[in-house]
Amino acid sequence: MTVTVSAPSEARPPALARTGDLVLPALRSAVAHLDDTSRSQVSYHLGWTDLDGNAVPGAGGKGIRPTLAVLSALAGGGPAEQGVPGAVAVELVHNFSLLHDDLMDGDTERRHRRTVWAVWGAPSAILAGDALLALAQEVLLDAASPHRGDAARLLAQATRALVRGQVLDLAFERRDDVTVAECLDMAAGKTGALLSASAAIGAVLAGAPASVVDALRTFGAELGLAFQLVDDVLGIWGDPAVTGKPVFSDLRARKKSLPVAHVLAGGGVAGRELAAWLADRGDADEASQRRIAELVEAAGGREWASAEATRRLAVAERALDPARLTPGPLGELVAVARYVVAREV
């Protein structure tokens, strides 16, 4: 049985590099406004500098969220530039959540580098995250668009939904009985809320009609669930060389991810064995992680999660139909969504 996953099957959409080049100067300019201490920690966290503060060549801002925000402005009938404050703001909120989550989860590494709290201590990660959250709102409220207030409200709502998702995630760690619906609800907050806001914020800034904004929000929310399903598959069966995480990483802390919740819900011999294993406290050793990965795969958890990701992607794409977007932005939004989901399923 194969337990690692192969390389991405979709080519990297050109929109990612193009919007990265557009957004990066604005992101750098926003980060330059931070106090000296937070700025150097955030620059390190973003991969722009090493621990000594030296610039890292080729470091980017080519994330999915800023790309969705810029494409969203185009989809809303505005120029790409109108989406840039939204792109910067969602990237700042995303990194606020990474700084706080790494601390709360006790993760000492991210993308093969030590995390901010592991290097500078917990207060630094808390304060740098707090500063990014406030800065995200400032960037949006300084935008030239007359719709900046609506964009800022969308982002604040998404931030609170994101926090709610993290609250649920932590609560699930202390429970043995998490349903698939609860897992999806948590993922809708933790991953879906900010992707939904990213996919709509540019259109809001461009003053697009509510029907377009709503279609983009639904597209982003469904894409977020697909994204999380893929992440959860990678969290068990991903290749450490590709993911940058240890093999079976989600099983180490007995995480109730979506494939696990699916098998749990199915009951039977596999469900009961899985439930007993989850009820055990403490870190699992690698042999037991491998056994559980095989058990979840044999019981259909992996296949279900992959199929559900594909289904959610289709739902996301169909959600765009009523918006009647022009072919250019529509094609690019779909290409980015397919790339994200095809990452490595």
Add this chain to the structure above:
Amino acid sequence: MTVTVSAPSEARPPALARTGDLVLPALRSAVAHLDDTSRSQVSYHLGWTDLDGNAVPGAGGKGIRPTLAVLSALAGGGPAEQGVPGAVAVELVHNFSLLHDDLMDGDTERRHRRTVWAVWGAPSAILAGDALLALAQEVLLDAASPHRGDAARLLAQATRALVRGQVLDLAFERRDDVTVAECLDMAAGKTGALLSASAAIGAVLAGAPASVVDALRTFGAELGLAFQLVDDVLGIWGDPAVTGKPVFSDLRARKKSLPVAHVLAGGGVAGRELAAWLADRGDADEASQRRIAELVEAAGGREWASAEATRRLAVAERALDPARLTPGPLGELVAVARYVVAREV
């Protein structure tokens, strides 16, 4: 030598109770929007419920910041109600900072009650704080005022200045040589920024002219410095029965508060003895705290801080002159400012 301070010398201004009654329902309604977990933790933190979730009778929202925000709307020519979303937002940001600061400072008690992180753990305090910060922006951006975006930008700027103040505060803990100017800069962020925003946000929501908003901002910023000077005097010489903190509490962790920085800057025998004591690491015992409190007082640190607080209060009041406010709101703003500074100097 007396080292405790007597009761407040100014009567409680009626505006505090009146605005508390106006703001509390809106604050409760905002907090009701939080996820279940954060809501119960925040309700406890605000003193509305006990640890079992039972309502605490008479628990209020009678803070200085919401009162300033409501008076600021009146000063800006609007009705008091126009200041309410601003009042709720500044109170939420204030409590975001308390939740995170208690965790970072390792404080297990606030106002004779256990702190949120001490009861529910660090992640709860981080997430409840994050949720309050996002909620503050939502409340403002949901306001009916056409100037809500400007108010939200003012609050985001103040939040970032507040975070910067806390970054400096933590950095000072690891240094032996903090100047009075650096201490004042830190206080301008940690205390001044949000009081400044509180004093101006109602006027912004009411659409007051820039001259009025600027005068109120300066008033609040100077009041913030006066407030911090008083707090620092209380942090060394305050009566535990009044402050709710241990005697000499700021000396326990060898904090470089303003009276301490003043004596340090003066040099001489007292300055050198103080510098040597500050350079020592680890908690100070009560005998050495008492000795240092007497040393700082004998060297004029207490008298200077009290006089400087009074001077800053006068600067704050004079800052209002160019705004030509109507006598009612002007009188109430001044009464609240004097009450804050007279608290217990």
